Amino acid sequence: MVYFVGAGTGAIDLITVRGMRLLERADVIVYAGSLVNPHLLDYKKAECEIYNSAKLTLDEVLAIMQRSEAEGKMLVRLHTGDPSIYGAVREQMDELDKLGIAYESCPGVSACFGAAASLNLEYTLPDISQSLIITRMEGRTKVPPRESIESFAAHQASMAIYLSAGMLDELSKRLIAGGYSGETPAAIVYKATWPEEEVYVCTVEKLPQTASEHGITKTAIVLVGDAITHQNYKKSRLYAPDFSTEFRQSGELSKNHFNRS
Numbered sequence: 693m694v695y696f697v698g699a700g701t702g703a704i705d706l707i708t709v710r711g712m713r714l715l716e717r718a719d720v721i722v723y724a725g726s727l728v729n730p731h732l733l734d735y736k737k738a739e740c741e742i743y744n745s746a747k748l749t750l751d752e753v754l755a756i757m758q759r760s761e762a763e764g765k766m767l768v769r770l771h772t773g774d775p776s777i778y779g780a781v782r783e784q785m786d787e788l789d790k791l792g793i794a795y796e797s798c799p800g801v802s803a804c805f806g807a808a809a810s811l812n813l814e815y816t817l818p819d820i821s822q823s824l825i826i827t828r829m830e831g832r833t834k835v836p837p838r839e840s841i842e843s844f845a846a847h848q849a850s851m852a853i854y855l856s857a858g859m860l861d862e863l864s865k866r867l868i869a870g871g872y873s874g875e876t877p878a879a880i881v882y883k884a885t886w887p888e889e890e891v892y893v894c895t896v897e898k899l900p901q902t903a904s905e906h907g908i909t910k911t912a913i914v915l916v917g918d919a920i921t922h923q924n925y926k927k928s929r930l931y932a933p934d935f936s937t938e939f940r941q942s943g944e945l946s947k948n949h950f951n952r953s
Contacts, residue, residue: 694757694767694793696781698774698800699728702886706806707732711798719765722753727772727911729886745769754787761793774802777826778854802826803913804852806884810891813915815850817925820918823849829856829863845870850917857882857912861900867916872896877920882912893920 695714700706707715715721715735723733725744733742745753753769760767775781775797788795804826808815815824825844828835844851845867856863857880868874874897882890894902896916903909918924 694761694769694788694795695798696769696771696775696779696784696795697798698779698802699723699732699770699772700801701773701803701806701884702729702889703806704729704731704734706801706885707735708798708800711800714768714798715770717766718768720756720760720767721770722748722756722767723770724772728770732770750783750787753784754791757784757788757793758791761791771800773806774800777802778828801885803854803881803884804915807852807879807881807891807913807915810881810884810889811879811893811915811920813919814922815852815917815919817919817922819926820922820924821848821850823847825849825851826854827851828854829859829866831855831859840870841866842870845872845916848872848917850919851915853914853916856914857903858909860903860914863914864896864899867896872916876916877918879915879920880906880908880912881915882906882908884913 697711697714698708699711712735715732716737718736718740720741720743721733721736722743722745724746726746736742743756757767769784771779771781776799785795804824816822825847827839827841827844829841841863848871853863874895876896878894878896878899880892880894880899880903890906890908892902892906899914903912
């Protein structure tokens with residue numbers, strides 16, 4: 693059996709309890725050594741086999757999975773963040789389907805949520821943005837034309853931009869071309885939730901300068917949108933006294949105000 697496990701954003705206590713328990717049970721772990729905090733391997737049992745996928749091809753990873761399955765071993769494929777976000781897991785799963793090897797997924801905390809926690813952000817502020825766009829700049833891996841930075845910028849929603857720290861001059865220009873003003877709040881979060889995390893709040897037009905001043909060229913996520921400075925938003929209607937819900941009628945004092953049991 694193969695388990696695809698999200699390692700979380702970096703801090704070793706931000707892996708899920710399920711993910712931690714799978715690491716503790718694993719006979720074999722194949723981990724993304726270029727991105728995953730190696731201290732997560734401290735959860736493994738002493739006799740567990742460890743492989744760093746940063747040094748392996750897809751075929752070599754699959755060979756380890758196939759051998760582990762033949763030997764009746766449980767294997768954890770440990771991916772950074774959440775495997776469903778830029779995890780390149782589908783191509784592995786399709787090959788496992790061909791080989792008749794069963795697998796399951798265990799979610800993890802993705803970088804955009806670790807970064808939001810570091811900044812105490814809410815991406816979805818009423819009257820500011822009710823959407824979060826997760827995307828990336830085109831690099832060695834192509835991006836469909838309909839998903840260009842400009843097309844997403846036109847929505848003026850909150851954006852979390854992955855895998856683009858080395859292209860911030862181009863990113864800044866394309867965000868502005870798409871509709872964000874140069875003064876739109878932005879943030880660069882380097883190694884979100886790791887001990888060496890760095891967080892810088894700036895503007896869209898100052899993204900390249902900010903990264904250059906702090907020597908950031910990789911392993912950072914870029915956040916864009918007015919939610920970053922959390923100004924001029926409206927309060928949620930959910931807790932308004934004149935807003936009825938299944939659990940509370942408008943105009944009523946909550947019974948929990950008097951009875952906390």
